[in-house]
Amino acid sequence: MSNTIKKVAVFTSGGDSPGMNAAIRSVVRTCAFYKIECVGIYRGYEGMIEGDFKPLTARSVKDIINKGGTFLKSARSDEFRTKEGRKKAYDALVAENVDALVVIGGDGSFTGALIFNEEFGFPVMGIPGTIDNDIYGTSHTLGYDTALNTVVDCVDKIRDTASSHNRLFFVEVMGRDAGHIALNVGVGAGAEEILIPEEDLGLDRLLESLRRSKQSGKSSSIVIVAEGDKTGKNVFELKDYVEENMEEYEVRVSVLGHMQRGGSPSCFDRVLASRMGVKAVESLLEGKSNYMVGLLKDEIVLTPLEQAVKGKSEIDHELIRVSDIMTT
Amino acid sequence: MSNTIKKVAVFTSGGDSPGMNAAIRSVVRTCAFYKIECVGIYRGYEGMIEGDFKPLTARSVKDIINKGGTFLKSARSDEFRTKEGRKKAYDALVAENVDALVVIGGDGSFTGALIFNEEFGFPVMGIPGTIDNDIYGTSHTLGYDTALNTVVDCVDKIRDTASSHNRLFFVEVMGRDAGHIALNVGVGAGAEEILIPEEDLGLDRLLESLRRSKQSGKSSSIVIVAEGDKTGKNVFELKDYVEENMEEYEVRVSVLGHMQRGGSPSCFDRVLASRMGVKAVESLLEGKSNYMVGLLKDEIVLTPLEQAVKGKSEIDHELIRVSDIMTT
Amino acid sequence: MSNTIKKVAVFTSGGDSPGMNAAIRSVVRTCAFYKIECVGIYRGYEGMIEGDFKPLTARSVKDIINKGGTFLKSARSDEFRTKEGRKKAYDALVAENVDALVVIGGDGSFTGALIFNEEFGFPVMGIPGTIDNDIYGTSHTLGYDTALNTVVDCVDKIRDTASSHNRLFFVEVMGRDAGHIALNVGVGAGAEEILIPEEDLGLDRLLESLRRSKQSGKSSSIVIVAEGDKTGKNVFELKDYVEENMEEYEVRVSVLGHMQRGGSPSCFDRVLASRMGVKAVESLLEGKSNYMVGLLKDEIVLTPLEQAVKGKSEIDHELIRVSDIMTT
Amino acid sequence: MSNTIKKVAVFTSGGDSPGMNAAIRSVVRTCAFYKIECVGIYRGYEGMIEGDFKPLTARSVKDIINKGGTFLKSARSDEFRTKEGRKKAYDALVAENVDALVVIGGDGSFTGALIFNEEFGFPVMGIPGTIDNDIYGTSHTLGYDTALNTVVDCVDKIRDTASSHNRLFFVEVMGRDAGHIALNVGVGAGAEEILIPEEDLGLDRLLESLRRSKQSGKSSSIVIVAEGDKTGKNVFELKDYVEENMEEYEVRVSVLGHMQRGGSPSCFDRVLASRMGVKAVESLLEGKSNYMVGLLKDEIVLTPLEQAVKGKSEIDHELIRVSDIMTT
Known part of the structure; x- marks a missing residue:
């Protein structure tokens, strides 16, 4: 050498x-x-x-x-x-x-x-x-792999409380320009919907998906939202929008924040x-x-x-x- | 019987x-x-x-x-x-x-x-x-005991990133009427300051404490804030207040939210x-x-x-x- | 279709x-x-x-x-x-x-x-x-990925006690025919030596390696042993062999067992x-x-x-x- | 002062x-x-x-x-x-x-x-x-509190595999002179039986209890054994004894060992x-x-x-x- x-x-x-x-x-x-x-x-x-x-x-x-x-x-x-x-x-x-x-x-x-x-x-x-x-x-x-485990573990915990109360949760995860965490955690935590920067799901399809989920008998739902998702709304605006348009749901928001970066x-x-x-x-x-x-x-x-x-x-x-x- | x-x-x-x-x-x-x-x-x-x-x-x-x-x-x-x-x-x-x-x-x-x-x-x-x-x-x-462990684990993770960046974090934990979680996690995670509903620390004493902490050589600090703390400001207002009054610090906020309720x-x-x-x-x-x-x-x-x-x-x-x- | x-x-x-x-x-x-x-x-x-x-x-x-x-x-x-x-x-x-x-x-x-x-x-x-x-x-x-995390977490815990007491630990992990877990966990947990079925390290080289490790100032050591390692000795015989040949070390054995299969x-x-x-x-x-x-x-x-x-x-x-x- | x-x-x-x-x-x-x-x-x-x-x-x-x-x-x-x-x-x-x-x-x-x-x-x-x-x-x-959580988490993992295979597990936990860990973890992990140094359950009662458990429809069982339990047999002898006397069960042993001492x-x-x-x-x-x-x-x-x-x-x-x- x-x-x-x-x-x-x-x-x-x-x-x-x-x-x-x-x-x-x-x-x-x-x-x-x-x-x-x-x-x-x-x-x-x-x-x-x-x-x-x-x-x-x-x-x-x-x-x-x-x-x-x-x-x-x-x-x-x-x-x-x-x-x-x-x-x-x-x-x-x-x-x-x-x-x-x-x-x-x-x-x-x-x-x-x-x-x-x-x-x-x-x-x-x-x-x-x-x-x-x-x-x-x-x-x-x-x-990245560590963050996936940290976030999926958080969403599992939120699932406990979502299931106990028949609630809809919007969980914001890191990823301003990339939806990798949101997509993988969404699949890994069994989220009902995933909003990422790379795909414009559109607010209408979101509402439709949530309605279908409700009708199919699901009593609680979790939507994973990447920081930079394409709807153009931040996670709190999303909550307001959904609550205005779907009274079936009591919506909660959780922004996981900086803890996603830490840990062994x-x-x-x-x-x-x-x-x-x-x-x-x-x-x-x-x-x-x-x-x-x-x-x-x-x-x-x-x-x-x-x-x-x-x-x-x-x-x-x-x-x-x-x-x-x-x-x- | x-x-x-x-x-x-x-x-x-x-x-x-x-x-x-x-x-x-x-x-x-x-x-x-x-x-x-x-x-x-x-x-x-x-x-x-x-x-x-x-x-x-x-x-x-x-x-x-x-x-x-x-x-x-x-x-x-x-x-x-x-x-x-x-x-x-x-x-x-x-x-x-x-x-x-x-x-x-x-x-x-x-x-x-x-x-x-x-x-x-x-x-x-x-x-x-x-x-x-x-x-x-x-x-x-x-x-309660489970939540203490969940929250202390989150604050440990935030400490990783706080230490890496010499930052000040305000971490809001649950407790609208009671500061038990904030106080115990504050001690358990080695927080520099703890704001709870039961005690009016006062904003001046908070600034003073943060300054002392900085002067004593600490490069990062974590302040645990109970939801219902006595300062009358929510955690985002606290951030603004501190940033206005102390330029030494780059402040970050983390609201732990509903995940505190879940978990085994x-x-x-x-x-x-x-x-x-x-x-x-x-x-x-x-x-x-x-x-x-x-x-x-x-x-x-x-x-x-x-x-x-x-x-x-x-x-x-x-x-x-x-x-x-x-x-x- | x-x-x-x-x-x-x-x-x-x-x-x-x-x-x-x-x-x-x-x-x-x-x-x-x-x-x-x-x-x-x-x-x-x-x-x-x-x-x-x-x-x-x-x-x-x-x-x-x-x-x-x-x-x-x-x-x-x-x-x-x-x-x-x-x-x-x-x-x-x-x-x-x-x-x-x-x-x-x-x-x-x-x-x-x-x-x-x-x-x-x-x-x-x-x-x-x-x-x-x-x-x-x-x-x-x-x-497999889950098991790696479970095992590395166990070895981290054993490291706490090994470091506190300047001890040598042999940790047996699963893998009767394949050393994948042992090798990856060995690297991931910073083990001093790794014994796997695919490689015949030989007992002499093990002793030599442990001696070198001791001389370089390491006060504690962890050796990861796959169930099916090639030395032909099981983990308890290995302990006896090393204790007979190296009085510098107090050796402990930990067989992680079936918990490696479980968990979320x-x-x-x-x-x-x-x-x-x-x-x-x-x-x-x-x-x-x-x-x-x-x-x-x-x-x-x-x-x-x-x-x-x-x-x-x-x-x-x-x-x-x-x-x-x-x-x- | x-x-x-x-x-x-x-x-x-x-x-x-x-x-x-x-x-x-x-x-x-x-x-x-x-x-x-x-x-x-x-x-x-x-x-x-x-x-x-x-x-x-x-x-x-x-x-x-x-x-x-x-x-x-x-x-x-x-x-x-x-x-x-x-x-x-x-x-x-x-x-x-x-x-x-x-x-x-x-x-x-x-x-x-x-x-x-x-x-x-x-x-x-x-x-x-x-x-x-x-x-x-x-x-x-x-x-002590940390060890309880570490051990209960291990037993939860073993339960995963015990349930999947309809097996009986003897899990040995620390406690040479005191059964505190065994008793609390036994209750916390929902063990079917707990053997501690303070109480002489007796081998006959153990067999009887396991039989009753089997008859009541339980397909898997976990017995927590403190290191110093009173039966006078170590955990491997216990396994042999139970297998000789109860063919209904395939018995496995897990000795948790030193990892119980470590961790945050x-x-x-x-x-x-x-x-x-x-x-x-x-x-x-x-x-x-x-x-x-x-x-x-x-x-x-x-x-x-x-x-x-x-x-x-x-x-x-x-x-x-x-x-x-x-x-x-």
């Missing part, structure tokens, strides 16, 4: 997600395995600019594989959006003798890395970490993080740069960062069909 | 809570043990009026001790608030040969039972089921439900009426229903003091 | 696994969607012989998607291994007007279905349900079950028979049952490599 | 239990609140002898309230059983200017503290930490730990010594350590009666 890279820096950026700690651990241990140095950068690009670095050894990352969040913390950085900010960051990295970067985050974080690479020729590798699963080039982002990662996310960290470091050592590590058809593969940023993760249309059959 | 009671009816009323199914099971099995009949009434007082009864045997209630919600369902009944409604309910019970009632619910449900007993002399026993723990005459209502009951709630159901049926068989079964100082005791309805469950002031020490 | 199939029977066979109920539900609802009848067979082949059938409608399977186990129950059947037994089963199916079978289970269950098809030309479709993930033709069997299915398993059930029924309606529905490279595909039975699911050798790097 | 105590040392000893970290945190923060110093002693009496101390501030204990195990670790110490060992420990404490000790542990740990106090007049306070709940002077030891503490245990830590430090500051902090009838109280060590925690006979009614 290449011996031009002697020190790798790893950081997390953007919204946190379960599995980020496991990915940091993997990057650190892979560096240790190949006997190269590793530093952690605190608070993402902000900390990079400020030189907030800390050497990490195999021992530094023990007992974190099962922890939610990111111990390196994350932050937005307005300064990194300026050329001056990025220059400062570059100088800090050079001063620390860092040769390459592994960034764990989402679209915005990757865009920053791309520009940084373009300006300073700094080798960068991306690992997709976000619960929304809205990144092109990977079937699963880190934290699932086994899948821990294993995925471990695999991605190895690939990221080994790819850098092979002289590669500007790629995102992803999982496609069960294999760990590289996608050019530029494609990852520009491409769009597609909703699973076959699963929409399955969902329709399940709610017959 | 008395042989005037040959058939007991059990029902759930008001908001559901984890442990209600376990309490129904206990009532049913205790009836079976004493070789008397038991019927379940569906949908509370509404079902009582409609005669929506179902005979329950020891077998009918297998595999429900660990289920959230109530399989007998619950409902509000406007009709039961009228004398005519209650007469219908009485006639339905007489037609079914029911001799006594066990009502599992909260204040409102007990008030209904009291009036019913006054008018028709029907023996009634209450079992306190609500997550809010706001009932006089018992240290623990059914579902904790071992404590299952055992408590089992003990309460036995006591309710045995007390009826001893000829007692108009009592609520409660847990006081670890013992199962009876409190007159009238006191249970009129009395007020007190917040644990010693625990407020502990909370203050913990957030030093 | 074919209109020769008017009634489908579904049953579970062999060891139960989380997701079986979700798969039954999906088969039932897909039948409802295509307006064909569906019956459930209780207790697998045993119930088939006895004609223990029950008509299932979309309503019959509500509220089971999140339940572990199988409400249709499972059983071994010695009688079905005889030609007479299978004839009885055939007669019972014909008497019930069943046109096709969906069997949810593992290798043994599929073998039974194959023989039955051969003898009576009865259309059969298989859905792989077992936590062991040891079936050819699918990357994931139903229940993960979101992944619920979605997978829903997808598989749709495919199974639609394939029968298309006139196909003798296939197993599987997931390969994220797509739902068919594999001839015969191949599924004869083929061998391969361990992920790349993940073994990742594991070695992680335990550097 | 007394100003003779300027520095408190806290340590954990014996088996770890969930809530120990929360108790350490509480001791540390209470010291901070009263502006006295606090040091942590690593590895119990062993570390005390070796002077393995670390100053702890309010910041040192952040983010540990929800962690299982004990970050101060625990260990057995043969040397502390000798007078020389205890003299070394005393010298180390004096060298560190420690004025008083808070020991978190069980009977054995308290006995050590008593002897130490007798020999050197060193002020000591005990906090009961063990999942077994076998300590006199407190209705709840730290970790329940809200109850976190709050209890917080309350106990405050009381322990405040009592020392009031000049008290040789007490154990306990919870009795919902109040935090002191019991002389000597009584705590000599007394016996009683099984709840009323709950045994409830259990008998539930399994009618």
